[in-house]
Amino acid sequence: MATVNPTISVTIEVNGQSHSRTMEPRRLLAHFLREELALTGTHIGCDTTQCGACTVLLDGQAVKSCTVLAVQAEGHHVTTVEGIGRMGALHPVQTGFWEEHGLQCGFCTPGVMMASIGLLSQNAAPTxxxxxxxxxxxxxxCTGYQNIVRAVQHAARLGDQTHDGSVQAAAALHGEGC
Ligand code: FES
Ligand code: FES
Structure with a gap:
């Protein structure tokens, strides 16, 4: 007799929009974002919780979404790289990576930027x-990290700009959605 895996209904706010899905309780947040919501900016670069390519914000805290069950995000606010800015209104961290060339191949970049936003929310003027x-x-x-450090310093200098991208991100950082 075939085994039927149990499912659970989960509702998560992602980039300011509420999404409800039925899934197995073991579904990872990274897979939920990529496969259910097509938010493929959240990359998966390992299966050992080491690379950080999957980093997103959960109520403003940077987390590795491959180590969080989607069900653990039930009722919480998730921000992915798709939610932090847009063309013409980049988030200061995106501007920093652009201006300081904080990337080469770009595979790690969404995770590094989300981790940087988490860092700056804790320490607005880091060394x-x-x-x-x-x-x-x-x-x-790829980068040797030097330009990533410059990019984050650039973002810190931009500080609390009030264009749309930063307002959106600031709201997410404070757990208010986007
Ligand atoms: S995919 Fe490597 S830490 Fe999550
Ligand atoms: S892994 Fe290529 S830019 Fe970081």
């Missing part, structure tokens, strides 16, 4: 050492 320590959970194979 280079603070940035390197704060981003130790995300791995970049």
């Amino acid at each position: 280079d050492a603070d940035i390197r320590a704060g981003l130790e959970g995300v791995i970049c194979r």
Whole structure:
């Protein structure tokens, strides 16, 4: 007799929109975002919780979405890289990566940017050492990290700009949705 896996109904707010799905309780948040919502900016670069490519904000805190069950995000606010800015109104971290060329292949970049936003929400004026320590959970194979540090410093200097992208992100960082 075939085994029927149990399912559960889960509702999560992602980038300001509520999404309800029925799924197995073991479904990872990273897979929920990519496969159910087509938010493929959240990358999966390992199966050992090491690379950080899957980093998103959960109520403003940077988390590795491959280590969070979707059901654990029930009733919480998730922000992915798709939710932090848009063309013409980039988030300061996106501007920093653009201006300081904080990427090469770009595979790690969504996770690094989300981790950077989490870092800046805790420490608005980090030293280079603070940035390197704060981003130790995300791995970049290309850049050597120097331009990533410059990009985060650039974003910190931009501070609390009030264009749409930063307002949206600031709301997400404070758990208010986008
Ligand atoms: S995919 Fe590598 S830490 Fe999540
Ligand atoms: S830019 Fe290629 S892995 Fe970071």
